[in-house]
Amino acid sequence: MARRIIIGEQEFNVPDKFPKSGFAVALLLVVLFMLWSSIYRVELEEVGVLLTLGKYSGETKSGLHLKWPAPLQKVIKVPVKRQLEMEFGQRGVKQQSGRRINRSEIEEESLMLTGDLNVAMVPWKTQYRIGDAFKFLFKVRNPIATFRDMNEAVMREVIGDRSVNEVLTIGRQEIATDMEQKLQEMCDQYDNGLIINRILLQKVLPPKQVQDAFNEVNTAEQEKARMINEALGNYNKIIPRAKGEADQTVQQAEGYATDRVNRAKGDASLFNDLLAAYKRAPEVTKRRMYLETMADVYPAVKQKIILDKDLEGILPLFPFGREGK
Numbered sequence: 001m002a003r004r005i006i007i008g009e010q011e012f013n014v015p016d017k018f019p020k021s022g023f024a025v026a027l028l029l030v031v032l033f034m035l036w037s038s039i040y041r042v043e044l045e046e047v048g049v050l051l052t053l054g055k056y057s058g059e060t061k062s063g064l065h066l067k068w069p070a071p072l073q074k075v076i077k078v079p080v081k082r083q084l085e086m087e088f089g090q091r092g093v094k095q096q097s098g099r100r101i102n103r104s105e106i107e108e109e110s111l112m113l114t115g116d117l118n119v120a121m122v123p124w125k126t127q128y129r130i131g132d133a134f135k136f137l138f139k140v141r142n143p144i145a146t147f148r149d150m151n152e153a154v155m156r157e158v159i160g161d162r163s164v165n166e167v168l169t170i171g172r173q174e175i176a177t178d179m180e181q182k183l184q185e186m187c188d189q190y191d192n193g194l195i196i197n198r199i200l201l202q203k204v205l206p207p208k209q210v211q212d213a214f215n216e217v218n219t220a221e222q223e224k225a226r227m228i229n230e231a232l233g234n235y236n237k238i239i240p241r242a243k244g245e246a247d248q249t250v251q252q253a254e255g256y257a258t259d260r261v262n263r264a265k266g267d268a269s270l271f272n273d274l275l276a277a278y279k280r281a282p283e284v285t286k287r288r289m290y291l292e293t294m295a296d297v298y299p300a301v302k303q304k305i306i307l308d309k310d311l312e313g314i315l316p317l318f319p320f321g322r323e324g325k
Contacts (some may be wrong), residue, residue: 080131122159122204126200139190158182176198
């Protein structure tokens with residue numbers, strides 16, 4: 001700017017000093033901006049991707065670094081050591097960049113068709129991290145949205161190979177494992193630099209329209225399982241006891257049979273010994289057997305009357321009525 005000065009009848013334009021001061025301030029601001037844009041800091045869990053005139057030129061680790069001022073060089077900080085999480089069919093407190101916050105769209109994410117043509121609501125979380133910053137930024141356009149679509153596609157494929165009972169009950173861990181494997185294979189195929197850490201299945205439910213019927217079926221299945229467990233418990237209690245009693249009876253019978261056989265063999269051996277003795281001395285053996293028999297019989301007789309066979313002329317008196325004495 002210039003000021004007008006009138007001397008007499010003449011008018012002069014005199015340059016002002018303020019423009020020089022304004023230029024200096026502007027130059028100072030430009031220098032400060034260049035210095036500010038030349039220094040950047042990378043956190044411990046991040047890596048800095050350096051772009052020179054828009055072209056990839058390298059990566060920098062954590063700490064303070066210098067670069068050419070913008071727009072010559074630019075740094076994109078990528079959290080390669082941070083575990084990231086993406087939700088499907090539900091949303092936590094932290095919304096993911098305004099992506100599908102409509103309730104009907106959230107429910108549509110988790111609505112799955114099973115292999116037996118039933119429908120189930122399958123919400124889940126995918127925990128992942130960025131393994132390669134270069135691939136994540138430059139190999140796939142809009143990697144986060146693409147990764148979300150990949151998650152939905154893989155989960156629908158996995159659920160479509162299983163029945164609704166597997167999805168709702170026993171197949172959850174297998175579904176999560178299969179999902180992790182297939183999703184990682186797709187990430188490697190797309191070369192997007194992402195690494196899958198874990199798939200977390202949330203509470204799987206049938207659709208609201210049929211949830212009451214599914215609850216009744218589930219209750220019936222639980223009751224069936226309870227009754228089967230009770231029957232198995234009784235079976236495991238009664239059958240071993242019956243087998244033990246049967247084994248005991250068999251062992252007793254075998255013992256009794258062994259005892260009878262041994263007794264019979266002993267009696268036969270005794271008879272053979274007696275027969276051999278009788279053949280050697282018939283009279284002696286006959287008398288010994290008579291005496292042994294009498295020795296066994298007499299002690300059992302309460303009243304004994306002994307008569308001499310050669311007695312004559314005397315009338316024997318029998319004490320009838322005194323049998324007990």
